[in-house]
Amino acid sequence: MEVSRSPHGLGAREIRDRVRRGELKAEEVARSLLGRIHATEPALHAYLYMDDEAVLDRARGLDLRVARGEDPGPLAGVPVAIKDNLCVRGTPTTAGSRILSAPGAGFRPPYDAGVVERLLGAGAIPLGKTNLDEFAMGSSCENSAFGPTRNPWDRTRIPGGSSGGSAAAVAARSAVVALGSDTGGSIRQPAAMCGVLGLKPTYGRVSRYGLLAFASSLDQVGPFARSAEDAALVLGAIAGHDPRDATSADVPVPDYLEAVRRGVAGLRLGVPREYFAVSVEPEVERAVRSALAVLEAAGARLQEVSLPHTPFGIPCYYIVATAEASSNLARYDGVHYGRRTPGARTLLDLYERSRSEGFGDEVKRRILLGTYVLSAGYYDAYYLRALKARTLIRRDFARAFEEVDALVAPTSPFTAFRLGDKVDDPLAMYACDVLTVTVNLAGLPGLSLPCGRDGSGLPIGLQVMGPPFEEGRLLAVAGAYQAATTHHLEAPAVGDTA
Numbered sequence: 001m002e003v004s005r006s007p008h009g010l011g012a013r014e015i016r017d018r019v020r021r022g023e024l025k026a027e028e029v030a031r032s033l034l035g036r037i038h039a040t041e042p043a044l045h046a047y048l049y050m051d052d053e054a055v056l057d058r059a060r061g062l063d064l065r066v067a068r069g070e071d072p073g074p075l076a077g078v079p080v081a082i083k084d085n086l087c088v089r090g091t092p093t094t095a096g097s098r099i100l101s102a103p104g105a106g107f108r109p110p111y112d113a114g115v116v117e118r119l120l121g122a123g124a125i126p127l128g129k130t131n132l133d134e135f136a137m138g139s140s141c142e143n144s145a146f147g148p149t150r151n152p153w154d155r156t157r158i159p160g161g162s163s164g165g166s167a168a169a170v171a172a173r174s175a176v177v178a179l180g181s182d183t184g185g186s187i188r189q190p191a192a193m194c195g196v197l198g199l200k201p202t203y204g205r206v207s208r209y210g211l212l213a214f215a216s217s218l219d220q221v222g223p224f225a226r227s228a229e230d231a232a233l234v235l236g237a238i239a240g241h242d243p244r245d246a247t248s249a250d251v252p253v254p255d256y257l258e259a260v261r262r263g264v265a266g267l268r269l270g271v272p273r274e275y276f277a278v279s280v281e282p283e284v285e286r287a288v289r290s291a292l293a294v295l296e297a298a299g300a301r302l303q304e305v306s307l308p309h310t311p312f313g314i315p316c317y318y319i320v321a322t323a324e325a326s327s328n329l330a331r332y333d334g335v336h337y338g339r340r341t342p343g344a345r346t347l348l349d350l351y352e353r354s355r356s357e358g359f360g361d362e363v364k365r366r367i368l369l370g371t372y373v374l375s376a377g378y379y380d381a382y383y384l385r386a387l388k389a390r391t392l393i394r395r396d397f398a399r400a401f402e403e404v405d406a407l408v409a410p411t412s413p414f415t416a417f418r419l420g421d422k423v424d425d426p427l428a429m430y431a432c433d434v435l436t437v438t439v440n441l442a443g444l445p446g447l448s449l450p451c452g453r454d455g456s457g458l459p460i461g462l463q464v465m466g467p468p469f470e471e472g473r474l475l476a477v478a479g480a481y482q483a484a485t486t487h488h489l490e491a492p493a494v495g496d497t498a
């Protein structure tokens with residue numbers, strides 16, 4: 001399908017440039033996006049919350065600032081979708097869970113997340129809150145208490161997870177850019193499944209203040225976009241130190257837009273053997289290898305490397321992440337936030353009933369697992385060993401980055417599977433993350449960008465991983481690839497012909 005040049009088909013860079021010059025009204029852009037959302041939502045269910053009037057109000061406010069000659073900011077008029085585990089003041093924030101969304105008693109945060117504050121300061125227009133696996137736990141969006149999002153390329157398939165709503169919206173042009181969070185792959189994997197670019201920044205690069213915590217030593221917020229340039233724009237706006245997040249790094253934010261145009265001449269790209277050893281679908285491997293050839297033709301030097309502890313990634317991640325989740329989710333007790341089961345007789349009864357009714361199966365499974373691996377007698381055997389494996393994984397990367405500048409591999413071993421295919425098999429679902437969790441365990445930046453489609457027309461993702469705080473280098477690789485190819489311009493047919 002050819003995307004028309006109505007504002008919803010434009011990129012963030014073009015929107016902001018035209019809005020800043022007064023050639024395009026932010027209100028016109030917002031109306032176009034709202035129209036697009038209403039046309040696509042019946043098929044996709046990417047959004048959990050929308051408020052058209054609030055969107056238009058903010059857009060008109062921005063147009064007034066432009067008319068007054070004020071600087072409207074680097075994201076002036078750019079419509080952005082926000083994953084529903086990020087706090088937006090006064091707006092229902094559910095994390096895809098019943099526990100935060102009891103009718104009439106839903107959680108409406110009294111403050112904005114650090115990243116939301118920065119987006120607003122940059123002139124962006126938040127469109128609404130997007131669907132996700134409950135508390136970001138999942139790889140298919142099917143763990144949302146509100147029903148799954150569908151993949152815009154094939155509605156019988158998953159959009160990936162947990163940030164499935166954000167990825168699907170950007171792919172379907174019902175958002176120009178979006179925010180997601182990535183604890184073990186939740187930005188990169190849905191980006192791969194939906195054929196968009198997703199970037200998980202270095203741990204500490206972007207503030208986690210106001211992100212509903214899943215696993216605090218792994219969680220990071222990052223952008224979805226169609227082009228490297230747009231991802232660079234959003235990252236530039238949200239990155240930087242925030243004293244309200246103790247793990248936020250005080251590291252200067254470079255010019256990411258400049259990085260996109262840097263090219264890859266002379267860049268050493270490592271191809272980790274182990275990332276092709278897991279059963280990667282042949283069509284995925286073929287697309288990734290031909291993407292590597294494109295990068296080589298653009299001047300990069302390819303070299304095989306080894307990350308020998310990769311096979312420990314999944315067990316290590318599912319111990320560390322569940323341990324941290326069991327602690328983080330203790331706060332949802334029926335007293336502080338959201339749902340409180342009526343009729344409880346004792347405090348314990350209230351906790352028990354609110355949590356039993358409020359949490360879905362996968363969240364309960366993780367709380368049980370996490371409590372188990374932290375319990376006396378099992379702590380050393382599981383949690384401590386997982387921390388040791390984490391150190392080995394981190395060292396693998398450090399060693400590789402002595403030889404190469406970045407690593408390139410598939411994002412996911414397979415393309416989008418069918419809704420329902422893995423919901424009853426938690427281990428099969430966990431295995432989806434085999435190529436993404438290692439980056440989180442090592443605290444590194446990782447990016448996924450579309451590099452082709454399989455025989456069924458489903459998008460394939462190329463993953464680029466780098467040393468800490470080298471997001472610019474990843475964007476340079478993405479920029480060079482997109483300059484030489486057109487995969488990122490392909491759009492699914494949704495909401496047009498239906």
Ligand code: GLN
Binds near residue numbers: 138
């Ligand atoms: N799919 C992984 C999980 O279920 C990663 C989720 C995420 O990154 N939030 O934990």
